[in-house]
Amino acid sequence: MSDQPVNEMSFEQAMAELERVVGALERGDVALEDSIKLYERGAELRKRCDQKLKEAEEKVAAITLDGDGNPVGTKPVEGL
Structure with missing residues (x-):
């Protein structure tokens, strides 16, 4: 398992490590x-x-x- 702080992980990193954690717990050899x-x-x-x-x-x-469903820009999302 990684020592990287969870709050610094990307979605992909967190998901990959979560899969490893679940695998280890399911094996029951811990x-x-x-x-x-x-x-x-x-x-x-x-x-x-x-x-x-x-x-x-x-x-x-x-x-x-836009009217045809094409992206024309983004509006700011609060907190992001």
């Missing part, structure tokens, strides 16, 4: 204490993925389309 740490890391990673997806959805929703 000591109980390590399983707890992995579960906590997984919860942080899931939260980061949710956050990045929400940001992407807000950016997509902010795209302005």
